[in-house]
Amino acid sequence: MLPYPALHASHSGVWIADADGCRAIGRGEAVRIAADTPVILLNAAVVGQRLGHPELSGLDLLELFAFVHPARFAVPTPKGLAAALGLATPDSDDAIAPMLRDAASALLATLGGAWPEREGAWTAAQSLFRLRWPWAPLVTAKLDKPAQAERWLFSKLPEWEDAAPRPAPRTVTIPPDAVADRLASLTGDGAERRDGQRAFADAAARAFAPRMVRDTPNLVLAEAGTGIGKTLGYLAPASLWAEHADGAVWVSTFTKALQRQLNHETARLYPNPAERRRRVVTRKGRENYLCLLNLEDALQGGFQGRAAVLAQLVARWAAYSADGDMVGGDLPGWLPTLFRRNGSTALTDRRGECIYAGCPHYRKCFIERAARDSARASIVVANHALVMVNAARGREIANRPTRYVFDEGHHVFDAADSMFSAALTGAEAIEIRRWITGPEGTARGRRRGLAARLSDVASYDEEGGRAITDAVDAARALPSDGWLARIADGDPFGPIEALLAAVRGLTYARAAKDDDAGYALETELAEPDAALVEAAGPAAAALDALIRPLVTLSRRLEALLTDGPDWMDGPARARIEGAIASLGWRSETVAAWLALIARIGGPADPDFVDWLAVDRAEGREWDIGLHRHWLDPSRPFADAVLKHAHGALVTSATLKAGGDWDVAEARSGAAHLLQPPARFEAPSPFDYAAHARVMIVTDVKRGDLAALANAYARLIVAAGGGTLGLFTAIRRLRGVHARIADRLARDGLPLLAQHVDPIDTGTLVDIFRDDPRTSLLGTDALRDGVDVPGHSLRLVVMEGVPWPKPSVLHAARRLAGGGSAYDDRIVRARLAQAFGRLIRRADDRGAFVLLGAAMPSRLLTAFPPGTPVERVTLDEAVARVSGLPSTTPIRHNATA
Structure with a gap:
């Protein structure tokens, strides 16, 4: 016992x-x-x-x-x-x-x-x-x-093997009949024939035809409603092309849920698990994978207390993991959260400090294995961010894909917006300082600076050694530990901290309001004050002094590769190639900062939106800086990714983002190509008129938190759980959860909440899916990243009309995009994505409730044609939800 x-x-x-x-x-x-x-x-x-x-x-x-x-x-x-x-x-x-x-x-x-x-x-x-x-x-x-x-962990893990470079894909044409036959084999014998799916597969096949115009891919834009069967629809032509051309198709997603779905669906293509592991490879950014050198450091005393326990459990996992993916792979998402903030992120390479072949675990590295496996794969499941990073930074040029499928294509614009932006902030600057200088003062850990990572280069090449010394000296002008406190006390140290202090002062002067205490502040980078203009010059000089030795060092390393001295064996060459890539990334970052500083006091660049910001959370400042985004980020996306591809399919259930095809072309990058894309559209086959209803509640006062909480509680009770509650503000989500969680628990209805429960989002969705009595509250990440078919999700409740946040960036794009029509497109897209969580299968039934009396009628086109829409009181909504065929009687349960 x-x-x-x-x-x-x-x-x-x-x-x-x-x-x-x-x-x-x-x-x-x-x-x-x-x-x-x-x-x-x-x-x-x-x-x-x-x-x-x-x-x-x-x-x-x-x-x-x-x-x-x-x-x-x-x-x-x-x-x-x-x-x-x-x-x-x-x-x-x-x-x-x-x-x-x-x-x-x-x-x-x-x-x-x-x-x-x-x-x-x-x-x-x-x-x-x-x-x-x-x-x-x-x-x-x-x-x-x-x-x-x-045999444990480091001795148990297999080594990857190099292979000869893969030849360029052959030029082939896939016959339409072959696509139809492959689709039929994927859907299985006896499966219901879906004409929309066949038409979609036929349209998708155009992306795999031979390219005819230089720098212009065969681009297909396809909006296919939920239930069409997009995944198998594009896997049919993609797999055929990969087999006949001996090439790789990169399928890019935005959410981890779709990556898991793709891995499941590819079992239809390759039923044999060994063949599937060889043919289908999942790729993510290196910050997602366990770093074996960081783990070794943690196991040998680098971690203390609870963090050391986590390291041991992660080591147990690593010995049995399929791919070493710590974020969305086979590491249970709940494991790191058990240790709160103690160490899980330090086990990955989040700072770009990999020493490549200089690492004793290089031949067993999960990241290197994934890169080599993907070079030989037929289907590579990736994400939008990784695709853009690889293209923009020239990574893996020898194995650059020629065919892409961008699923969840409505997110391509947002992913490009993040990828091609620049931010000169204290947090970003201190990371570059640490990458260059290494540990300072009493800092401990495995972190090494440039001098330690490239000590052999410094001893062999005098000019390279001087460049390293100059870079380390220049990096000391960047912010260091305690920079936020010094700025708050009015005592910044160095030119960059002085610039950030001026940014902070001007931002508070122009953006502070009585009702925004504790939340981020921002203001346009226009008409700067004297303090900001005066701080810009010394800051630019400091950054110029930093970028020069970085560029020089990169050139010296390239020369070393060309010279090939006797001491440079294969591992040393790989390490120097990795250093060149990392130096290029940092040099590009500093160059973008210089361009941003040049904007202070100068003319605005119409291609960009620049602003100042002080980032705060719950009353505490955590970052300060200058920001630059492209007004149209689809332009650099087209230049870096699409123009180098031979074919690309961009698909989504909401590709037109609440607008028309012109909007889809503008947001996908198609507008920047020489020839127009092919278009395909297929509505969802689901019977929304019979299986779904939309109710707009008219008597819940906006801003009344008590009334909002009461509405959520009554609707969840009426539905017997199974509710996804969506919020546009974390503060209101927490307020509602605090008011209703205990009340619902007494009725046997567990309530989960993002930003409240100490559980990662993926696990919250897993718990929600597993128990039809549980409800889940969340924000944007749950609006279109949740796939919960069946009885577990039968009611979606939104707190109000999801208007976009009135930020500096949004204001600029709104002005360029048609004013209120631009806002309407955003709202329609968000409503369509939220409604799309409700009906995932032909037999699903449910209701969508919007707690917004001011919902304009012009936005109702966000919902599928034929869906019943009615404006009702809360009492009427509760009565209708109680009468849904899928609602079950309340009984006490204990699965939370």
């Missing part, structure tokens, strides 16, 4: 179970017991939040599950854990605490035998015992020491 009790807390109460049974207790008593006695918990961060004691700790079952079953996912709820372990699902709150004890016993019993993830467990357990992991005594008591030393 386990010697420890189990504690469960929900919004409706607290229960504790031990060998004598289960009883309800108060929150205060629960905190006292947890402080005095080790207790078994499920997600200590969530339990602590519900008890009002965020630092609560204990024997967290999720940590034990991650140890026993690394790289295996379980929904982090009592129901999800019970399902993962084959236990009976508890049917009430007072049955959960005893089940947690049973779950602990089941996991510990696994350790007493042989199981697939046995290798490495004993070694990890010894390390965790030394770290005083609460589970360690129970775990080590169950594990027998292996007869032979374990």
Whole structure:
């Protein structure tokens, strides 16, 4: 029998179970017991939040599950854990605490035998015992020491292999009949023939025809409504072209949910798992992957306390991971959140400090393996940001794709807006300083500066050595630790901090209002004051002094590659090539900063929008800087990506963004190409008139938080859960959640909330999907990044009309895009995306409720034709939601 009790807390109460049974207790008593006695918990961060004691700790079952079953996912709820372990699902709150004890016993019993993830467990357990992991005594008591030393992690991971460069794809034409046959094989025998999907596949095939005009791809813009079957529709011609041309098609997405869906759908193409791993590769930015050198540093003492425990659990996972992806891969999204902010981001390469072949784990590196696998793959599943970064920074030129599919194409504009922008801020500047100088003062860790990373270059090449020294000296003019406090105290150090102080002063002078305390401030970079103009000159001189040695060093490294000295073996060459790429990225960044500073006191560039900003959160400043965005970011996207491609398909259910085809062409980059794109449009086949309804509630006063919370609570109760609540402001989301969570819990309706629950967004959606009684509140990330078909999502509630935030950037684009018509297009697109969460399958049914009496009738075209739309009171909306065919009677449940 386990010697420890189990504690469960929900919004409706607290229960504790031990060998004598289960009883309800108060929150205060629960905190006292947890402080005095080790207790078994499920997600200590969530339990602590519900008890009002965020630092609560204990024997967290999720940590034990991650140890026993690394790289295996379980929904982090009592129901999800019970399902993962084959236990009976508890049917009430007072049955959960005893089940947690049973779950602990089941996991510990696994350790007493042989199981697939046995290798490495004993070694990890010894390390965790030394770290005083609460589970360690129970775990080590169950594990027998292996007869032979374990092959674990660094010795267990396979090495990648280089291959000859892939030849350029052959020029082929895919017959329409072949596309139709491939689509039929993907959909399966006996599948219902969908004419819209066949037409879509035929249109998509045009993107794979031979290119006829230089610098102009065969571009296809396709708006295909939900239910058309876009994924299989474009995989049919894409897979055929990849096979016949021996080339790779890059399928780019915006959300991780679609990446997971694509990986699932490609099983139809390649049923054999080994072949699928070879043919289909997922690629993400390097900041998503575990860095083995950072992990080694963490395991050898670089991490302390709870962060060190996380490093051990991540090491267990890494030994069994398919690809080392820490963000959206097979690392459970809930694992890093269990350790709050202790270390997970430090295990990836977020600062561009990779030493490439100089790393002892280079041949086993997850990032390098993904790059090489994608060079030989048929389908590469990527994301918009990575595609644009690779193209703009000249990465992997030898394997540059010639064919792209941009799914979720309505996000291409926003992704390009982020990618091709520039920001001279304190946070960005201090990162470049650290990248160049390395650790300063008493700083610890693996971080190394330019001099340490390129010490052999400095000793071999005198001019290169001088460039490194000059760069390090110049970097000391950038902000350093404590810069925000110095600026707030009126005592900036160095020319860049002085510039940021002037930015802060002018921003507060022009943008501060009584009602914006604690939120970001911004103002146009126009008519600068004397302080800002005077600070610009020294700041520009400091940046000029920095960029010169960076450019010189890059040229010296290129010369070294050409000369090929005796000491430069293959690993050294790879390391120098990586250094050149990193130097190019930093040099481009500093050059963009110089261009931005030149704008101060000078004429405006009509291609750009420039502004000053002070970023704040909950009353605390966290960054200050100057910002520059393209007025039309589709232009650099077209130049960097589309013009180098031979064919591209841009597709989405809302591609026209609430406007017409001219809008789609303008936002996709097509307007900057020599020949016009092909267009395709197919409405959704779903019967929205019979399966959905839109209700606009007219009697919930805007700005009345109590009334808003009451409306959400009543609608969720009427629907019996299964509600996705969407907000445009985090403050209102938190306010509503605080008012209704306990009330709903008493009715057996769990409520989750983004920005409230200490759980990552992906896991929140997994929990929501798993339990039809649960509801989920969120902001933009949930408006079009959620795919929850079936009964678990039957009601979508929006707090009001999703008008765009009146920022400097929005004002400039609004002026250029037609004024109020531009706003209307944005709102229609947001409404269409939100409504699109509701009906995901032909048999789905549900309601969309907008709590906005001022909803203009002209915006109702955002909803699919035929969808019933009516303006009603809240009482009427509640009555109609209660009458939905999918609504089930309320009963007490305990899965939160």
